[in-house]
Each structure stands twice: as C-alpha cells, then as structure tokens.
C-alpha cells in the first residue's frame with residue numbers, strides 16, 4: 001500500500017475508504033460491513049466518515065465493521081460546522097465515539113466553515129487531543145484564504161490535512177490551494193475521486209482507460225495516487241468494486257500516461273472559488 005506521512009508522524013494508507021451514504025439502505029448493510037472489512041484485509045486501513053452521514057448511521061455501521069479490529073484502522077471523522085463551537089465540538093465528538101463504539105478518533109476534521117470562530121473549534125480539538133479522544137485534527141472544504149486564517153489561530157498550525165473535492169473533472173484546487181498545502185507540508189485528502197461515479201461515464205476517461213487496459217475508476221484513482229502527499233478516499237458499498245478500485249495501486253501511471261490525462265482533462269488556467277459536493 002502507498003502511504004502518506006501526516007505532520008504528526010503517522011503513516012497512513014494513500015487509498016482509504018469513504019462512507020457517505022453507507023448505512024442508508026438497510027438491505028445493503030451486510031454487504032457494506034463486508035466491504036469495509038475486506039478493505040481492511042486488503043490494506044485500505046483508513047476509513048473516512050462524518051457525523052453528518054445519515055445523521056450518524058454511517059458512523060454506526062463503521063463501528064460495526066471495525067468491531068474487534070480497532071487497532072488496525074485509521075479513523076477519520078468530521079464535526080458539523082453547526083456543532084463546531086468550543087463546547088459543541090466536544091459534545092459532538094463524544095456522540096461520535098459512542099456511535100463508533102471506540103474511545104478515540106485518529107483524525108477529527110471540521111467538515112466545512114460555519115459560524116463558529118476557528119479559534120473555538122481548535123481550542124476544542126486541543127482539549128479533545130489532551131483527553132486522548134482524538135489523535136490529530138484538521139479541516140475540510142477550506143480554500144486558501146481560510147487555510148491561512150486557520151493556521152494563524154493558536155493551535156491551528158497543527159492542522160493535519162484539508163479534505164477537498166479533487167478529481168480529473170474538478171481540478172480547481174490545483175491553482176493555488178494544493179501548491180500552498182504542499183509548501184506547508186500539509187497532505188490533501190481528495191474526496192469524490194470518481195465524482196460520485198459521474199466521471200466513469202466520461203468518454204475521454206473511458207477511451208483512455210480502454211487503451212491502457214484499466215477500468216475508468218482505476219484510471220481516475222491512479223491519476224490522484226500519482227500525486228505526492230494525497231490520500232484518496234473512494235466510496236463503494238460493494239466488495240467487487242472495492243477490489244477493482246484497489247487495483248489502481250497495481251497500475252501506477254507512467255509519465256506519458258499522466259501527460260495524456262493532463263491533455264484530456266486540463267488543469268485550471270486561473271483562480272476559481274473552491275467547489276464542494
């Protein structure tokens with residue numbers, strides 16, 4: 001498994017598992033639990049979840065999937081901006097821990113910016129860290145100006161990641177945010193790496209993948225995996241697709257293949273506001 005080293009020194013898998021919409025369909029539950037467990041067996045030991053997903057249902061399902069295997073997993077969770085006050089963050093974390101049936105979250109992120117001042121959220125993160133309830137903290141969906149503001153509050157400089165929308169069809173973060181994060185040695189987590197499956201219908205990607213003997217999902221994931229300090233978190237509820245997605249690791253793209261993708265899906269030529277899903 002390719003790995004990324006976080007500022008706190010922890011080495012985490014570059015390909016993890018997303019969980020948005022997991023737990024929504026009771027009929028899919030057994031397969032979803034089996035998929036997450038298979039992912040752990042195959043080395044995708046980073047699981048990304050959030051209190052928002054299914055109003056806590058995704059966390060509960062993750063708790064079921066990791067029961068008895070907590071030591072193996074690097075667990076990423078997110079607090080909603082509406083809970084991100086000093087007290088609200090601590091209370092939200094404690095609720096998440098109960099749903100996950102664990103005593104700690106490895107990386108706790110602010111899901112996006114809300115009304116709570118960053119200083120309050122970070123103060124809560126530090127309190128949770130001192131209590132051993134979280135090991136590290138970070139953010140999601142912050143643009144460059146917001147990142148600069150976040151790192152300027154006391155404790156903000158310990159940010160471990162910015163989790164953002166990034167895939168072949170959503171490259172705006174490459175203009176200024178990703179270079180700044182790289183310069184500050186803050187790894188990026190790329191969410192919706194296959195654009196919630198819409199990218200898989202793109203004729204440019206389909207043609208490229210066919211020529212290279214890959215599936216479209218593998219090509220899209222390999223493109224992100226070729227980047228330094230990027231953690232990629234595709235979601236699937238099906239074991240077969242999980243195996244397919246993990247196959248991306250066996251097919252690192254060569255420089256000519258990467259150049260072809262760059263031509264097919266051009267990088268931004270100027271600044272844009274941060275996109276979110």
Ligand SMILES: NC(=O)c1ccc[n+]([C@@H]2O[C@H](COP(=O)([O-])OP(=O)(O)OC[C@H]3O[C@@H](n4cnc5c(N)ncnc54)[C@H](OP(=O)(O)O)[C@@H]3O)[C@@H](O)[C@H]2O)c1
Pocket residue numbers: 017018019020021048049111140141163164190191192193194195196197200217233234235236237238241242244245277
């Ligand atoms: N921080 C944030 O604001 C934020 C926002 C969005 C997402 N996220 C995180 O990032 C994770 C990934 O993003 P995402 O779930 O939005 O989108 P995604 O991973 O780009 O795509 C997931 C969709 O693609 C399908 N899929 C997966 N592998 C496939 C394959 N090999 N072939 C065909 N279809 C496939 C899945 O369906 P099946 O499940 O049926 O296979 C699902 O519908 C989320 O689950 C969440 O953990 C974070």
